[in-house]
Amino acid sequence: MMLTGWLLFSLALFSIGLYAVLARRNLIAILIGIELMLNGASVNFLAFNAYLSKDPAVGQIAVLFVIGLAAAEAAIALSIILAVYRSRNAIDVAGLDELKG
């Protein structure tokens, strides 16, 4: 499998995540879309790393940082989702137009 195939694969993952973020109204579904987009970026990193890098540890470390930031982001997002559910009894983004908790 050549580099372009892997890049198209990562692009497809990113586009599916973009669709989920734009189309869904459930906050957890939007979070799923964000995870798919981050994974598309990770596949992109590792594809270039495997085919064109002189220093292959760098791309892998970049992906490790992406995974760590995704974990932090998911923890924050899920706790925000729970707080939103507690105050509004729904996690539909359509009603979320105020900053006050």
Added chain:
Amino acid sequence: MLTAGLVMIVAIAAAIFAATTRNIVHAIFALAISLGAIALAFLILKSPFVAAMEVLIYIGGISVAMVFAVMLSSVGKSAPSEGMTRRLGAGFAAIAFFAGVAAVLIGADLDGLPVPETSAEAWSVQQIGRDLLDRFNVVFELLSVVLLLAILGAVTIASRNDGHDEASSGNAGAGLGARMPDEMRPGDSAASVNPASPASAAPSASDASRSEEARA
């Protein structure tokens, strides 16, 4: 080659299912399958350590945390349906993005570039660890600070009582939560971190007042 194609098909099919299905629990399980296929893709791309971390953190951590969030908020049953115009607009945007970038990628003809020579040692896990603690040490430490702040922020946001009695939210949350199973109580994890001795040795008067609060 065949394995790579199979992995890609599984990952994309599961991702499409996760992005489109109405049932949010099914979507999370499809996301887990997609992430497993992506971990296999990482393995094919000669990065076994990253694949292991993907399985541990994404499938074992983030997917499970999402399932817990769904169980705590019971939103799986009441998924609202999106409007047709919203889906069509999002689908058009996603397909346009895919087509545009794919045209650039195929036009760039990256397959013709020469693959540089790398030693087997450069691919080893030892090299990753050495670079992580040597060249990228500052980023590594910054990421640890970010994770610490994320944990603190998540605990603070999730354990906040809505409105009244902010100061005693930790203890009161634990006391109320035992009596009110329907109450959302993600703050219990924060409360249980506190030493249990003051809570258990607390006079029964405050306990009674708490139960009065619960009835009020």
